[in-house]
Amino acid sequence: QVQLEESGPRLVKPSETLSLTCTVSGGSLSSDSHYWTWIRQLPGKGLEWLGHIHHSGNTLYNPSLNSRPTISVDTSKNQFFLRLTSVTAADTALYYCARETEPFPILDVWGKGTTVTVSS
Amino acid sequence: DIQMTQSPSSLSASIGDRVTITCRASQGISNSLVWYQFQPGKVPKVLLFAASRLETGVPSRFSGSGSGTDYTLTISSLQPEDFATYYCQQYYNNPRTFGQGTKLEIK
Numbered sequence: 001q002v003q004l005e006e007s008g009p010r011l012v013k014p015s016e017t018l019s020l021t022c023t024v025s026g027g028s029l030s031s032d033s034h035y036w037t038w039i040r041q042l043p044g045k046g047l048e049w050l051g052h053i054h055h056s057g058n059t060l061y062n063p064s065l066n067s068r069p070t071i072s073v074d075t076s077k078n079q080f081f082l083r084l085t086s087v088t089a090a091d092t093a094l095y096y097c098a099r100e101t102e103p104f105p106i107l108d109v110w111g112k113g114t115t116v117t118v119s120s
Numbered sequence: 121d122i123q124m125t126q127s128p129s130s131l132s133a134s135i136g137d138r139v140t141i142t143c144r145a146s147q148g149i150s151n152s153l154v155w156y157q158f159q160p161g162k163v164p165k166v167l168l169f170a171a172s173r174l175e176t177g178v179p180s181r182f183s184g185s186g187s188g189t190d191y192t193l194t195i196s197s198l199q200p201e202d203f204a205t206y207y208c209q210q211y212y213n214n215p216r217t218f219g220q221g222t223k224l225e226i227k
Contacts, residue, residue: 014206045208047218061213064121105211106154107176110164 002027004097004111012118013093016108018084022097022111029078030055035100036080037069037107040093048093052100087118122146122210126219132227133198141193141210141222148188152212155184155193158221159204167206168193197225 008020022036029036037052051061053071061069065084073080084091095116100111123146133139143153151171158164166175168184171191181196195202203226208219 001145020177046220047209049209049216049218060214064215089210098164104154104169104173105158105216106166106175107209112163113163 002099002109004099004109006095006097006111006114008114008116010114010116012087012116013120014088014118015086018082018087018091018116018118020082020095020097020114022080022082022118024078024080024099028075029073029080030075033095033102035102036062036071036073037098037100038069038082039096039098039107041096041113042090042093050082050084089118092116092118121215122149122212122217124208124210124217124219126208126222128222129220130223130225132225134227135198135200137198139195139198139224141206141208141224143191143193144211145189145191145212149210150211151187152210153184153186153191154209154211155182156207156209157202157204158207165182174180200226 003025005023012018035052038050040048050069051071053059053073068085070083094113096113097111098107101108125144153171154169155167156164167178167182172184183194205221205223207221
């Protein structure tokens, strides 16, 4: 059974770059039917889809984030990554990684999430 | 972006009750809708996709319906394990967007 686990610093300073890793276990990140996704839950607000990546390197991002996120993949380590530049307090959130499965692009496997706080 | 308006934001109900949650999209989404269940300490779970198709392993007391802009999630007879927060999400276009969530609590 595929499992995902987020990891990375829990505290990031304003204007710096947030970096998170999602480790995939129990399955391969190299499947053609899957896209590897980052979502966040802002405090007191709903869920925000940040973007996804295919093992081929194709990416899709949420335009509202103004090109700040970069999602990359390392198939040899079965990991994918989120970098979010120029963070502010508004980026404080619970960050999830998830697997999106075609043909219906549903997020069928999720990590438990990791909380990141942006503060000096 | 397509705005997803979910209602109610919270709901109190009893075991055995029938419960309905609605999700309205700001434009037609052609049944491109997923319902998720979030519970503290657990990974989120897909309940239904394509508005009405039950994900494998999900109990049949969960059902979905709708078309165009308006969709519903119904739980026919609430069980203790159903108390959770539910979200709808559209995948009609980018970016995927979610409803604000409905927190279902025990009355």
